[in-house]
Amino acid sequence: MGNEKKHGLVSAIIMGLGGAIGFEIFVLLNYAYFNLSGPSVISALFFCGIINITTMLSYSELSAAIPKVGGEYTYTKVAFGGIISFMAGSLRWLASVFGGALAAVVFVEQLGTLFSILLPSIQDLILANAALLIVGIMVILMVLSIRGVEEASTLIVAAFLAIFIIFLAVSITYTLTPQNIVPEASAGSIAGFFATTAYIFPMFVGMRALVAGAPQIKNPGKNVPRALLVSTVLLTVIYFAVAYVAVGVVDPLEVDAGPLLNVAAERIMGTIGGILFALAGIIASVSSMGTAMTVQSSLLGGMSRDGYLPKVLQKVHKRFGTRYIAIIASSLCVIFFGSSGAVVFLGYAASFGSLLVFALVNLSLIKLRRKMPRLDRPFKSPLYPLTPVVGIVMSVLLLIFPLILRDVNAESAIISSLGLVAIVLVTYYLRMVMREIDFNRLRVAVGGISFGSGVTLIVLAPTIASSSLFVIMVLVGVVSIIAGILNILASARKTIS
Amino acid sequence: MKIRRILTAITGIAQGVIGGASMVLALMLYLNILEVQTVFNVPLELLPLYLLILGMFSLFSVISGLYLIREEQG
Numbered sequence: 001m002g003n004e005k006k007h008g009l010v011s012a013i014i015m016g017l018g019g020a021i022g023f024e025i026f027v028l029l030n031y032a033y034f035n036l037s038g039p040s041v042i043s044a045l046f047f048c049g050i051i052n053i054t055t056m057l058s059y060s061e062l063s064a065a066i067p068k069v070g071g072e073y074t075y076t077k078v079a080f081g082g083i084i085s086f087m088a089g090s091l092r093w094l095a096s097v098f099g100g101a102l103a104a105v106v107f108v109e110q111l112g113t114l115f116s117i118l119l120p121s122i123q124d125l126i127l128a129n130a131a132l133l134i135v136g137i138m139v140i141l142m143v144l145s146i147r148g149v150e151e152a153s154t155l156i157v158a159a160f161l162a163i164f165i166i167f168l169a170v171s172i173t174y175t176l177t178p179q180n181i182v183p184e185a186s187a188g189s190i191a192g193f194f195a196t197t198a199y200i201f202p203m204f205v206g207m208r209a210l211v212a213g214a215p216q217i218k219n220p221g222k223n224v225p226r227a228l229l230v231s232t233v234l235l236t237v238i239y240f241a242v243a244y245v246a247v248g249v250v251d252p253l254e255v256d257a258g259p260l261l262n263v264a265a266e267r268i269m270g271t272i273g274g275i276l277f278a279l280a281g282i283i284a285s286v287s288s289m290g291t292a293m294t295v296q297s298s299l300l301g302g303m304s305r306d307g308y309l310p311k312v313l314q315k316v317h318k319r320f321g322t323r324y325i326a327i328i329a330s331s332l333c334v335i336f337f338g339s340s341g342a343v344v345f346l347g348y349a350a351s352f353g354s355l356l357v358f359a360l361v362n363l364s365l366i367k368l369r370r371k372m373p374r375l376d377r378p379f380k381s382p383l384y385p386l387t388p389v390v391g392i393v394m395s396v397l398l399l400i401f402p403l404i405l406r407d408v409n410a411e412s413a414i415i416s417s418l419g420l421v422a423i424v425l426v427t428y429y430l431r432m433v434m435r436e437i438d439f440n441r442l443r444v445a446v447g448g449i450s451f452g453s454g455v456t457l458i459v460l461a462p463t464i465a466s467s468s469l470f471v472i473m474v475l476v477g478v479v480s481i482i483a484g485i486l487n488i489l490a491s492a493r494k495t496i497s
Numbered sequence: 498m499k500i501r502r503i504l505t506a507i508t509g510i511a512q513g514v515i516g517g518a519s520m521v522l523a524l525m526l527y528l529n530i531l532e533v534q535t536v537f538n539v540p541l542e543l544l545p546l547y548l549l550i551l552g553m554f555s556l557f558s559v560i561s562g563l564y565l566i567r568e569e570q571g
Contacts, residue, residue: 339527340527340545341541342544344542345542349545408543412542412545416546446561446564449557450557450558450561453554453557479512482504483509483561490564490568
């Protein structure tokens with residue numbers, strides 16, 4: 001009876017909203033509004049909603065046709081299998097790690113904001129020990145996750161909606177500044193607009209929680225697509241209205257005023273508003289960190305079960321029945337990135353990972369329509385192939401535009417993401433190929449990497465290093481080149497013999 | 498053959514040390530020990546990227562070094 005389908009349409013909508021409404025709105029709007037696009041952040045939110053719907057249609061079709069646990073990982077596995085599904089699972093895991101790390105940073109930021117109102121003398125202490133606090137909260141959550149403690153997501157969604165509705169209702173009495181709300185048309189506005197859309201996109205992606213929970217929903221073929229569409233529309237309207245008011249009361253030049261929503265809440269609702277929003281931010285970030293841990297351990301466990309990752313990740317705690325090794329491994333990664341405190345980097349990195357996964361999901365839909373035309377599809381994405389193609393094109397465009405804007409945070413995030421994708425590919429190659437071939441192949445790969453990094457170091461040394469560093473870089477480069485050649489030659493000798 | 502063995506041993510040890518040093522540098526950058534972030538003028542936004550590059554480089558250097566040392570020994 002444990003697998004009994006019990007959620008109706010309303011519960012499914014709450015599930016979608018619960019996955020999406022979270023800490024992201026408390027942090028992502030800041031940089032988007034103050035640094036990227038100013039007032040046009042409102043139109044970017046609307047645009048995000050439209051893009052989200054195109055991909056959610058693909059999710060709906062896939063979740064109805066393949067109502068199994070695993071979401072994106074399962075769809076890509078059925079459509080492509082092998083490297084593509086491994087990549088989808090890994091990217092989803094990475095996006096969740098970056099999202100969890102961002103939530104940890106937001107937790108500290110909101111805690112600081114709360115104490116700036118209640119006990120200003122403690123605020124500096126909190127901000128000075130941010131990394132320590134992140135480690136602390138993560139360890140507590142890690143222990144709770146291992147013990148299998150569930151969160152009250154429905155309650156959190158209800159509390160959030162209530163807070164936002166109060167905020168909007170009180171704002172009616174407040175005079176909004178009109179020039180702050182109307183987007184300006186300027187030369188860099190298009191790139192800024194798309195960069196904003198890319199940056200704030202994680203505010204919507206949590207809705208796929210509904211897809212992951214599809215097996216627990218009554219008549220998923222009908223209810224999941226309906227719930228996805230309804231919750232996307234509701235979410236877009238809520239975000240749009242909240243951002244509209246916040247942008248209307250805070251000037252884009254007030255960069256140092258504090259987090260956009262908190263400042264707006266304090267101006268409109270007074271001290272109570274500031275406290276309410278800070279508390280909401282704290283609860284949202286803690287809840288998101290908990291959810292992220294569950295998602296991460298489930299993904300690692302799934303990929304381990306399929307033989308892509310070491311079996312140790314499937315180990316279940318004897319007493320609590322949770323995958324504790326996977327939880328600990330994921331938590332350590334979240335702590336590592338969260339302690340860096342690089343908010344904007346984490347925002348972009350989480351977004352890029354999700355956008356790549358969205359592109360893969362849309363590709364899976366196209367592939368499955370061709371590969372399995374007779375597959376039972378209780379829901380079919382309308383306007384096919386337009387919707388998945390638009391989803392893919394938009395995902396790619398959103399990846400590119402922040403780079404066109406030369407946003408250093410975006411560049412850093414995309415290079416890191418590509419580096420991590422490279423590690424994913426190498427891991428897959430080694431894991432799959434090494435089953436049949438001996439360690440000689442690994443040695444050739446390591447030798448090649450060593451040789452390549454040596455050459456890169458020597459080529460880059462004159463341009464980026466000072467005189468003392470130049471010598472060190474060249475020496476390290478030479479050692480790497482020699483080591484690379486020796487490893488490749490030794491490997492070749494063994495192959496011949 | 499003897500020269501090759503000596504070269505293999507020296508290169509293996511050197512690369513292992515370089516890998517270890519890179520790891521230590523990454524840790525120092527991460528924890529900002531001795532204000533190294535300021536010394537190397539590392540912007541906070543680029544810190545994760547620097548750590549990633551250093552981490553990958555040190556990992557591959559240590560593996561490569563260990564291969565060479567193991568070959569020389571055995």
